[in-house]
Amino acid sequence: MRSVVPVLAVVAVILAIWYLACLPMNIHTALTNAERAGVAVQPEGAAERRDRSGIGLALTNPGQWADTWAQDKPRLPAPHQVLAELWDTTAMKKVTSKRSLVFHGWITLSATLLGFAIGTGMGIVLAIGIVHSRAMDMSVMPWAIASQTIPILAIAPMIIVVLNSVGVQGLLPKAIISAYLSFFPVVVGMVKGLRSPDAMQFDLLRTYNASRGQTFAKLRLPASVPYLFASLKVGIAASLVGAIVGELPTGAVRGLGARLLTGSYYGQTIQIWSALFATAVLAAVLVALIAGAERMTLKRMGLGR
Amino acid sequence: MTLVLSALILWAAAWWLNVRLANGPTAHTPATKLLVPVIFGLTLLIMWELIVRGLNVPLVILPAPSLIAARFAQSLPILWADFVQTFVKGALSGYAIGCAAAFVTAILIDRSDFLRRGLMPVGSFVAALPIVGTAPILVMWYGFDWQSKAAVVVVMVFFPMLVNITAGLQETTQMQRDQMQTWAATYWQGLWKLRLPAAMPFVFNGLKISSTLALIGAIVAEFFGSPIVGMGFRISTSVGQLALDMVWAEIVVAAIAGSVFYGVVALIERWVTFWHPSQRR
Structure with a gap:
């Protein structure tokens, strides 16, 4: 709680810097517009101003500051413009409309969640296999760790196009990329978790004559839960990135990634920024949901603080 | 059909060999630990070849x-x-700029408890986005060439690095800091001789996470516009x-x-933080 004031102060400073940054970034367009409207600006002529620095132009033309925060296609939109666009495209549009961010967000979210479920499920199964089979551990584990250093995202376009050519379209290709990205963090974290009970605890279960299955259900699985949740938080964020990048190569018709791409094609900067904030909110909500589930689960298990 | 069949037979044989090696008396020697994953990888590769053919x-x-x-050899x-x-x-230039900027920022906010308490939650939040x-946006601002890619990489590595370095600088105990004080060490001496070395495991954790992010950022940024050269x-x-053979060749390069x-980052880490328990063998 004692961090509230500092955090608010930092956010306020960031907003102030953002508004100030709009001045030099957008002043060239603002001056051109003003000159067309017949207002005297310093210096005259767009060609004259082209090579001047934004800061200098902003200082010599304080009368045009207001316009730098209110353009249609600014280089850097002001915070209130982004918020207005976010409000306009979420609350004011019907959710089925193609201009609604809720619609695009849902497309991305469904791919993310499907991929996350597939990736997590397969990751847990593989981790269980790894802790129970030495051969599997020694063959697969080094590759699982090495694959985390590889930019897996690079194969996203290929997966989309190849699946497209075999006739698989829509949700599934994106979900596969998401699954792939969330798969390895879960494997690595889960293996660590299933191995986390110490030798004394395993010995105790052996004195009870517990079978492998019982050891797994009563000791390994509960012990792995904190590790699983830590990987899930990494995994869901990776899944979202995967789904967004998966929307880029198909020419991007629907989804938050498509909003980013079409925005960059047509110079709709406000649209890009609002899509960016929508992804940020989505990521934050997803991570917060998992963190909440983690707190509740650990509390029920007596591990919470 | 014979090719597919031989692929399956090869799989069974290699798996049997790996099970023997993993459960055999030599399982704990370094040679076996290297051999088993290599056999597994080679088997997958040969099966891929046989099945595709x-x-x-x-x-x-x-x-x-x-x-x-x-294709790789030709191009x-x-x-x-x-x-x-x-x-x-x-990727490399963005990585260097981003890590250096995060380092400087971390040192600057280190002296102010207020700034640290304000920036840390914001930083960890942004690092998860x-x-x-x-x-x-950055491609629009900095053009299609490598500068915009470096800018994306800077933004991507900055926050994970900042969070890690700041956490690392908190790593010393009160006792250790008091010890520096009894020696009349200045702030900078304390930073240089005690707190920075103690922060190094965290710094390298951040550097390792960022090394992957840097390459991803540089490749994905090229999907939004690039000159007619570049992996993305x-x-x-x-x-x-x-x-697709060219795509796979490019993926091999990326890998x-x-x-x-x-x-390389992990090697430097071993050399710098040789004292840390995780590096002992």
Whole structure:
């Protein structure tokens, strides 16, 4: 709680810097517009101003500051413009409309969640296999760790196009990329978790004559839960990135990634920024949901603080 | 059909060999630990080759490893140019700038408890966001060449680095700091001789995470616009031409670059933080 004031102060400073940054970034367009409207600006002529620095132009033309925060296609939109666009495209549009961010967000979210479920499920199964089979551990584990250093995202376009050519379209290709990205963090974290009970605890279960299955259900699985949740938080964020990048190569018709791409094609900067904030909110909500589930689960298990 | 069958037989034989090796008396020797994953990887590769040939999988779906290797060997100059454009110019320069900026920021906010309490939650929040999304904006600002890719990488690595360095600087105990005080050490002496070395495991954790992020950022940023050279550019255009052998060759380059980059950082870590328990053998 004692961090509230500092955090608010930092956010306020960031907003102030953002508004100030709009001045030099957008002043060239603002001056051109003003000159067309017949207002005297310093210096005259767009060609004259082209090579001047934004800061200098902003200082010599304080009368045009207001316009730098209110353009249609600014280089850097002001915070209130982004918020207005976010409000306009979420609350004011019907959710089925193609201009609604809720619609695009849902497309991305469904791919993310499907991929996350597939990736997590397969990751847990593989981790269980790894802790129970030495051969599997020694063959697969080094590759699982090495694959985390590889930019897996690079194969996203290929997966989309190849699946497209075999006739698989829509949700599934994106979900596969998401699954792939969330798969390895879960494997690595889960293996660590299933191995986390110490030798004394395993010995105790052996004195009870517990079978492998019982050891797994009563000791390994509960012990792995904190590790699983830590990987899930990494995994869901990776899944979202995967789904967004998966929307880029198909020419991007629907989804938050498509909003980013079409925005960059047509110079709709406000649209890009609002899509960016929508992804940020989505990521934050997803991570917060998992963190909440983690707190509740650990509390029920007596591990919470 | 015989090719597919021999693939399955090969799989069974290699698996049997690996089970024998893993449960045998030599399982704990370094040679076996290296041999088992290598056998596994080679088996997968040969099975891929045999199955693709056996089932006549078309090139546009999955090229055989031999074709990818041939393409790789033929297009070395192109791949090298792409590597220089994306990795050396885009990823490495952005990585250096981003990590240096995070380092300076961490030192600056270190003296103020207020700033640290304010920036840390914001920093960890931003570090969890899909920052690749800033790529279209930065490409718009800095143009299509490597500068915009470096900018994306800077933004991507800055926050994970900042959070890690700041956490690392908190790592010393009160007792250790008091000890520095009894020696009349100045702030900078305390920082240089005690707190920075103690922060190094955290710093390298951040550097390792960022090394992967840097390459991802540089490649994905090229999907939003690039000159006609670069790994991301080559991947997206080759996919469009259905030249999948080229795409795979590019992925091999990315995999090698990524793991060598990570390996170099890990080596430097072993050399710098030799005192840390995780480095003892």
